[in-house]
Amino acid sequence: MARLQQCTLADVDELRAVSIETYTDTFGEFNSDENMRIYLEDAYNRSKLVAELETANSQFFFLKENNETMGYLKLNVGEAQSEYVGDNLLEVERIYVRTAFLRRGYGTKLIQAAEEIARSLG
Numbered sequence: 001m002a003r004l005q006q007c008t009l010a011d012v013d014e015l016r017a018v019s020i021e022t023y024t025d026t027f028g029e030f031n032s033d034e035n036m037r038i039y040l041e042d043a044y045n046r047s048k049l050v051a052e053l054e055t056a057n058s059q060f061f062f063l064k065e066n067n068e069t070m071g072y073l074k075l076n077v078g079e080a081q082s083e084y085v086g087d088n089l090l091e092v093e094r095i096y097v098r099t100a101f102l103r104r105g106y107g108t109k110l111i112q113a114a115e116e117i118a119r120s121l122g
Contacts, residue, residue: 071097
């Protein structure tokens with residue numbers, strides 16, 4: 001059964017690898033190799049991900065089954081929102097499912113988890 005696991009600093013290397021893999025699989029065919037390299041080095045460099053993991057009101061969650069990571073979710077509230085729209089709103093900044101696990105309902109599970117977290121925060 002798939003379960004959510006909140007990411008910690010200890011997960012930064014796995015988070016980086018899954019981020020690069022899923023972003024490349026999703027957008028790679030629409031960009032040049034050079035543009036992808038530049039973007040990935042900036043968006044998913046280790047120090048930037050560490051800073052994001054340490055940001056208050058921002059959380060990452062892996063979706064795992066049998067110790068395998070199928071994808072992840074990044075949620076922000078309050079001032080951590082990438083486009084601030086209000087204190088009482090939860091932003092889904094990133095939701096990625098690895099290609100090998102597409103069309104199995106894992107994206108839906110991630111959205112449902114975000115909804116549950118939003119309800120729990122009021």
